[in-house]
Structure formats: C-alpha cells, structure tokens
Amino acid sequence: MTTSDEWIDDPDGTFVIGSRALSATSSPRQRTHYLLFTNGPEQGRRIEINEDPVVIGRSHEVDITLQDTGTSKRHCRVVLRNARVRVTDLGSTNGTYLDDKKLEETAILPPESFLEIGSHVLKHEFRDRAEVEKSDQISEELETAQKYVQSVLPPPMNEKGISIEWTFVPSSTLGGDSFGYHWIDDDSLALYLLDVSGHGVAAAMHSVSVLNTIRHESLPHTDFLDPQSVLTKLNDVFQMDEHGGVYFTLWYGVYDIRTRQLTYSVAGHPAALLATGQDMRQLKTKGMPIGLYPGAPYRNETAEIDEFAVLYVFSDGVFEVRTIQGADWSFGELQDKLLHLRQTEASHSGEILKLVENLTGQRKWEDDFTIFTVRFTSRTQ
C-alpha cells in the first residue's frame, strides 16, 4: 500500500508525491458556479461561471446569445471575483432582476438565487462538478428513453367513423405511461392505456415492454377480443416479484363497429369517461393493478356507444395535481370540465392540458400527463 510519504514513479517519467496521489479520492468536492436556465427553450442548459466575464444579450457578438425580444443586445455581465459571482446590468432597456429586485449596478449573486433576463429565468447553482456531469448524463438518458416511448405511440387516427387524438406530456423524471389502439380484426378496435408505478427509465421501459406485448398480441392462449382474459393473462406474466417490484394499472377496451358496443375491463386504473349528449358515464370495473396479487380476478362490462359519443381515456397524472392555491384537484372536477368541453370542436385533450397548466401554473409535470379522446363521429354503414 502506498503511504502518504512515498514518491511514486509515474509511468510517463514524472514523479508525484504519494500523499497527493492518495488525496485524489479524499479531497474536498470541487464545486463550481453555474447559471441554469429554468424555463423557455433553453431550459436545462447550464453556463459555467468563472473568472472570465460572460456577457449575456441578444447580439451575436456576446458570449451567451438569447433569442428574446425582451433582452437588450448587451444585457448584463456575470463574473466570478474573490469567490463570489457578480452580476452587472449593462444599461439594458428592460433591466436585470435578482430575486425579483431590479439591479441598479453590480450585485452579488448568492447561490440558489434567481436572475431574470427578459423572459429567461436563470438559477445560480454552486455544485460539485462530477455531480452535475452525472446529473446531465441521467438527463440525457431520460431524454433518450422519452424519445423511445414517444416513438412507439400511435399516430392520431380517423377511419371507420372513429377519430382519435391524444396528448402526452412526460413528467420531468419520465413516468410509466403509455397507450395504444389497433385493429384486432376488420371490426374490432382495441383501446388501452397503462401506467407503471414509479418514475425513470426503468418504469418507462417496463411500460413499453407491456405496450408491445398488447399491441403485438403476444400473450399466448389469449383472446384479445376479451378484455378480462387479457388482464388476467397480463397479471400472470407481469407479477411484480419477478419484475423489480414494479406493477401497473391498465384500462383496456374493445369496440365493435358492427354492434356499436364497447367491452372493457380495468385493472386499478381511473375510470374512462363516456360522454353522450349531456350525460357523462364512468367506465370502470373492479380489478387490482396488474402484478400486485397472483390470481386477481378481472371482469368485463359493456357500454352501448351512441352516435357522436366521446370517450376519454387518461392516466391519474391528468387530475392528481395541486392547484396554484395548494388544493388537490380531483377526478370529479376533471369530469365536470370534460362535460363543458363537449360543446367545443377543438382538441379536447389539448384543451384539458391547457386547463390543467393554468390550474397548476406548471409546465413541468410531476407525473406523466396522458389523455386520449375517441370521437365516434358517425354511424357505420
């Protein structure tokens, strides 16, 4: 073992002191100052702040160029001096704000404070460089996984008197939502949405794995026209003890265009909503989430689909949100809002997203926001 007093003969011919070589693993963490964009198109981007001044503005001649009409060509300068980050407004038209206070001249930017430049809000972080690099790597992996999930989702559909559109916004940590619809035969359309417990790449990959199983109908000895048999078989195959403690909820239905009947079964998932005229009916059945208990029972229910009915299938991320006032929103309130939306021709899924964004004041989601809307536009001849 190397002691702190030894000299080590480095392979490239130089000498290093043993104590320094050892201290490489025990030195204090190397912390660095960063400005992190917390909103807008640059969200997630970090600028390292050191003793070389960084000028921020709209001009292409500055160090950091912002595409923002609220920003002056040379807006402000940020630099590290005597271990403190200092920010100076360069005579900008709209001003530079530090924690909501307009800068008069140079000010110290404390760690965790917020700098507002035009419409951009930047947070001062003082963090371990290795930790930041690791966090960036995780973000990249989440982004890759997110793209993969989105690549397996179906395009909007409009055929045989049925039109389907959807809105899917992954949570900031990537949740386990996925969904799909496909024709089992010429007359039978399968509709399904699942939500895997937990967040991150593992939940997303498990979700896609289940989604592929359903859309490729790859469960052995299973009639995909019969929802309860699909859920029963999935529960056999995806027990959480054999899948990293992960389970999922599922809403699965099959619509027959000849009989205009929707047969569905639910595994611990929020009810879907069927709007007919001024009525809103909850489509739910009793059934545990898939993977929690071996042998859990599932059962089918059937709904008649009237002309111009609308079906909403969604995950709990759509209504389990907190309003700006700090109150929990509820399923019932979502149901009321959807009833009002019945009269509009706009994308109902998109309208609900806007509504929830306004309610919560958030653009970053704690859980996946997933809703798909099925409009039964006319009777099939």
Place this chain on the structure above:
Amino acid sequence: MELQFEDDENKIRTITLTGRLDTAGVAQVEVRFNALMGPKTKNVILNMTCVEFLSSMGIRMLVTAARTCHRHHGKLVILSPQALVAEALETASLTDVIPIAASVAEAE
C-alpha cells in the same frame, strides 16, 4: 412525511403516517415502515387520518406491507383514510385485500 408507531398489549401495532404519501414521502419513510413489518409483526393498524395524498408508490408500499402481514398470518387494516386516499384505494380495488376501518374498535 412523518411516521410514528406503538404496540398495544394484544400485540397489535399501530403505525401513524402524516403527510403526503407520494414518491418523496415514500422515500422518506419506506425503510422505517418496512422495518416495522418484522417477522413478529402480524396485525397492523395503519392510521392514515393525516395522510392527504396516496400515489402509486404509496400503494406499492401498502400492498407490500399487507402481503407481509398476510405471510405472518396477520392482517393490515387502514384506519380512517381521507376522501382522496379512500378514492385512490377504491380505484385500485385494494379494499378487498386491505380493509378500511372507520374506528380503532372496528379495526381491531
């Protein structure tokens, strides 16, 4: 998220949770909660009067605990959940395997 517990003379363990049983809340209490489900723990009353929210991660924690009690030939009963929590339990159809009681006497 806070967790407290006490054992009575009949060896019934009452665990009281306070706060939001979401991902962050579960991360705060899960290790201690699971540790309270040792081999000698059979019957557990989980007081959820002060739990405002139950997420999928919270449901997993409860189901794991219920299964553990079942393995020990005991039972987990949830006491007085708030409306939103009761709704989440109903949606997940968990009330068959994790009964809900309105009072301590009913839970016992």
